[in-house]
Amino acid sequence: MAETTKFLLSEDAIPTHWVNLLPDLPGDPLPPLNPQTMAPAGPPDLTPIFPMELIGQEVSGEPDIEIPEQVRDVYRLWRPTPLFRARRLERALGTPAHIYYKYEGVSPAGSHKPNTAVPQAFANAQAGVKKLTTETGAGQWGSSLAFACSLFGLGCEVFMVGSSYDQKPYRRSMMQTWGATVHRSPSELTQSGKASAGHQTGSLGIAISEAVEVAAQDPESNYALGSVLNHVLLHQTIIGQETIAQMELAGEEPDVVIGCVGGGSNFAGLTFPWLRRKMRSGHGPNFLAVEPAACPTLTKGVYAYDFGDTAGLTPLMPMYTLGHGFVPPPVHAGGLRYHGDAPMVCALLKAGLIGACAYRQNETFAAALQFARSEGIIPAPEPAHAIRAVIDEALSAKEAGEERVILFGLCGHGHFDLAAYDAYLAGTLEDPEFSQEDLDAALAALPEGTPSVA
């Protein structure tokens, strides 16, 4: 019997619209707030750093938003991406479960991030912007934006989280190869960086502050964010839409859809099209968000208004948060080291429409290795968290004797994370814990005077 089971779509199956879940969310959405006035943040709060096209997408009530033809044209470089059934992993586990994965590592930058980097670069180029600034954790977002900027003739300046800058020099070289300038964050170039000089491993929150500060001060520059915001999640929904078509080809419906969560864009991109279908039809799969135990935003954070960055330059957003001052330990899943999560993902968790769980670093690498040796693809540490949850789900299905159908997002390859695999194989990989003490200290720094969201 054929073991390789791949479901491919033709190019004309690349979605023509993004799925905007905002109008389908239960209750009224909580707006972001201007931290000075505590009034809802509007376009004037955002125009210094974002073009109107993206601001419009951020607040749109339209359920479907058309994808510009020039963006679909670039998507065709690597899309539609393949969906595989993991038969070799199923056999290795001896499970009756059927495991499917959507593989986004085939993009030039090696992850799902170009799905939003391309429309963001395009919208800014159309608006006459000359340069984009951004932060990057593991480097996947920064390299994706560098790639997209090179295609549309934009400059690109990246603040890279210190611990990743040190662990992943090749991700930096990749950004430079595509023409970007890369700074280690915290840097000496910004007020926010200087104020965070005590945290030399850096964090996404600090790097965001630096990039926003530079963009806000330069009229020809804008800022681009790789996750968290509504329009970023929107752009990623092409993943879930393709997956729905591919599961139809496979002739199965998932019982559970699993994705890793850092800022939430991978998880949202995979699940939102499925979620809308379920909310409208009343039936569909369960959803599970997986995060690192060292940065357990959804599983241990509080639901509150908080800043998106460390320095407090962004609007206040309603989300599960560990406090914007929290600096997570330098785990290798740099893309998951964020103190908060996308407001839309948090609202879904609050409403009980999705679940969440957390795993330690060593158990995720054990799962990644088992996946690499059975399926042949080496996963990035971020989706390795989803793989850990998938394997546990498949083993529980085995125990229960159930033919459960599991779908997960393999959002990137691990070609730039092999130093971490090296450490894991050598038995020297750190396995940081998260304590109540850490949480208490982090939450003590929540901004005061914000409205309750409970």
Place this chain on the structure above:
Amino acid sequence: MAETTKFLLSEDAIPTHWVNLLPDLPGDPLPPLNPQTMAPAGPPDLTPIFPMELIGQEVSGEPDIEIPEQVRDVYRLWRPTPLFRARRLERALGTPAHIYYKYEGVSPAGSHKPNTAVPQAFANAQAGVKKLTTETGAGQWGSSLAFACSLFGLGCEVFMVGSSYDQKPYRRSMMQTWGATVHRSPSELTQSGKASAGHQTGSLGIAISEAVEVAAQDPESNYALGSVLNHVLLHQTIIGQETIAQMELAGEEPDVVIGCVGGGSNFAGLTFPWLRRKMRSGHGPNFLAVEPAACPTLTKGVYAYDFGDTAGLTPLMPMYTLGHGFVPPPVHAGGLRYHGDAPMVCALLKAGLIGACAYRQNETFAAALQFARSEGIIPAPEPAHAIRAVIDEALSAKEAGEERVILFGLCGHGHFDLAAYDAYLAGTLEDPEFSQEDLDAALAALPEGTPSVA
């Protein structure tokens, strides 16, 4: 107008047979020789290190050899690979030429090498072999064999050329992640390694000697070679066959087909199906093999019988060679650092059926950077040599005002070569020359008493 122009084939277009060019070669093929007797080397010379299935392919006179269904099944993990038209590069060059590239970097190991690693691992597993040994230069072959061995439950032991081992630690980690054992070559584990301790940068020739030595001494182990031999070139011909179908979709015929050459498997895989069509029909494209100026086998070597490895453990093969004792400077295109070339490729050059040229390291990286910034894919240093030739051909077409159609093989991505890009961007990349003195010294060590091949 759409700029992204991609030609995809469905899974059932994966070839069912490999193209064996041997029966179509002009004249009688020169056999490999047993170095002790100078008689043609036969199966008994090869059975200590290869399974009969592959020995049969090595000497077969059948023009088409069926691909086992289990091998095609694994090919489906990443095949058929895409063919792109490089419209963004054409525009950057302002050329009327049409440039097409076949992209083999979508495989799990990131190059064309799994095309032969998979059938080799399969044939050995079928024959009851427990472990494969091999050499690797840039690491692309070693990681491909590690990947293939993990799928068929075989052990894998890799001797990695010293300079690449030092330059590319992540390639080593990748092999280990797939379960392989990796040694820096020259090692202390073999007689061949100890005898080469003076050449600490190593070479493919030395690493081959080490791997052959280990396999020959262990009855449960066989050896696997990533290039040069007839059966290896054979396995790669799926590339060219897919490309013929894709150029038909594009509605164009290439005027010239260009590929880089180290041992010759990438070049052969791309060109042999086109070559057979041309030899049989009497018309077709020109063919250009591109090599590094620091290891100019085809452009400056002599045509003679020589050993395939440094220690003289292999049969003597008729090929263009710089002498089996030649240790090329440590250029980053580690996959092209080989003193000889595939006998079949050499016979084609000797017969005037293909052409060859050579480029220096810095000019190839300049081409690679231009390609990355226009097409969005970062090439490995090996195919960067082909890109250099393609750009020069496209510029000459521009000067001549001709709409030439150029097809080339982009045989791998550069995710593990970013240290070299880093050096190029910093202006510190070495640019080694090759002198008549080097050549004279190398050729002085050619084996004596071999028959003339002129």
